[in-house]
Amino acid sequence: MQDKRSTGRRVTLQDVAKDAGVSRATASLVLRESPLVADETRRHVLASMQKLGYVYNRAAASLRTQRSHTVGVAVTDIMNPFFAELAVGIESLLDEADYAVLLTNTSEQLSKQNRLLEVMHEFQVDGVLLCPVEDTPVDAIERLRRWELPVVLVARYLANVDVDYVGGDNVRGAQMAVDHLVDRGHGDIAFLGGPAHSSARADRLSGFRAALTRHGLHEVAAPRASGTTRDGGHDAMMELLDETDAVTAVLCYNDVVAMGAMLALRARGLEPGKDIAVVGFDDIADASLWRPSLSTVSIPPRRIGQEAVRLLLHRIEKPDTDVRSVILSPELIVRDSSAPRV
Amino acid sequence: MQDKRSTGRRVTLQDVAKDAGVSRATASLVLRESPLVADETRRHVLASMQKLGYVYNRAAASLRTQRSHTVGVAVTDIMNPFFAELAVGIESLLDEADYAVLLTNTSEQLSKQNRLLEVMHEFQVDGVLLCPVEDTPVDAIERLRRWELPVVLVARYLANVDVDYVGGDNVRGAQMAVDHLVDRGHGDIAFLGGPAHSSARADRLSGFRAALTRHGLHEVAAPRASGTTRDGGHDAMMELLDETDAVTAVLCYNDVVAMGAMLALRARGLEPGKDIAVVGFDDIADASLWRPSLSTVSIPPRRIGQEAVRLLLHRIEKPDTDVRSVILSPELIVRDSSAPRV
């Protein structure tokens, strides 16, 4: 504001030091809030920074320290409200901890995920929060380990990889959903959609199956995978209806898929919640607003994000501690889409 | 994979050069795909990079070049589907152009926006795509200019600031919406919600008023501002209903607000689309799925994002070209929420 320099050159610590009449080293200490410098000196330096409009140069600092005070985050679909909210939860905590965030979107593509992880490494991020794309090979994580890059997996884990993980209890969640449907009188329940090989889907499916068995029921149709988009859910539901009409309830991979499924039902002249019950996963904000409002298994994304940050910061601090998992318990939210069976 | 080094040290260009039997400078030229190096040499160097698992060090490079091949993006609410999709549009094009993206969320807070812009500067981003928060002072943009940081404003512009801008034609869009409502027989139309001082809202409001005047109508209630959240829309609608019951149609700041408004209507025993017509802005993916499906003015976020990237890349390339604006024309999507008046 008050400075009138028009030189193209950036203000450096050197300039600040000169202006304040101290050495570069001292100015650097002030920057890092070291208790070594005298109060008087600190004030002078701070004043000079203000006056000259100094801006920290992260590139220079990371080059020297090999750290960047930055964390990389990769989600599979930022347009999915679940991940958008997850990202917000992550960001808010990292922000408090004074970390910059490199937020990225892999679009469920392995090649993009690889590229982004490499970029994060190029940026020398201090750690990574990763929701791995479907079919992420163990090798991808091994590479991070070779780079000595702390990682926490979020919402999805990988078999045979020993890394920190934060997610919801998908097995349990699916069981709760099935119990609820059975309780409402449903006996012919199908599982619908989701990325074929993600851990989240595998767990939801296994919980689903375990619960069916416990109730002495069996699957009415092979569970089909789908993109985690509305269209994916729509198409999967259509296929399911083509295959059988013995279904009275569907447990969907997530809310977005459930929405697609409900649209498909309507397109076939069936009323979701009346003719066929629908239950989703995630409890995204819209779920309560659709007609019929969607019954769903809630796994609060914001808390997942925050727990993940906590784990990551801890691992950055102490890289050699034991691997930990945080599994958040789900909650079943009953709404109109799973109204009592008539 | 095949290397068994277990030294903690990172592989540098120096290491690659040594392995390939060339100088650091040559290795650097290979990295940047310079036509100067001989094919044979290039192959050797690339092989060594592969073998040693070399990873580019951006910090070192940007320190030297004062560029980072990175672009900063700040939106006001990543949880709003409009901005999520905008972000995806931006990211996909920047990705093609080989830029890394620093995606951030200002949550409509000026202090956070300031902080994030500073972090972007610290990262030496080559340019910024900014959707300014409400009440962003001219000064904030001036600072960017002082930093010689190319900026393109997205979706919202600022008065008295001469910067590139990409957005939809909000004036026109609002007029189209009013014309449509009048056409359906509505005479008592109110404007609802949105951040009090954003340009987008001002334009939508002025288009709204111009159209009313053209049709010889007048506002039935003072337009009230609100947060751009469902709750904001809900509360604003409640207040409006408390104030008057002469309203037969509302034009909402955007779809999210419109959803809130529809919920409020229902809570009051009124059926949106039947008792009161509702029109939104943005055409987010959910708009077609709500019951009633939402009539809305569509301004494709993905295209806004892509146009913005184009402008930014151009400005990064040629910083001194004239300031440009790209105004995309809106499209009115008529759905059930503005069904014919009975």
Added chain:
DNA sequence: GCTTTGATTTAGATCGATCTAAATACGTAC
């Protein structure tokens, strides 16, 4: 007065890629 201790400050090397200016190599022409 002279050493010692603790509190501050600093010179100079360092991180890794890039840039400049100059060197080297290799034909070809004279």
Added chain:
DNA sequence: GTACGTATTTAGATCGATCTAAATCAAAGC
């Protein structure tokens, strides 16, 4: 054999903050 042009390679300086090891200074102890 020397000179010249083109093609290719390179030594060494450089970006800006941080780190190490050492210097400086003031007050205290004897």
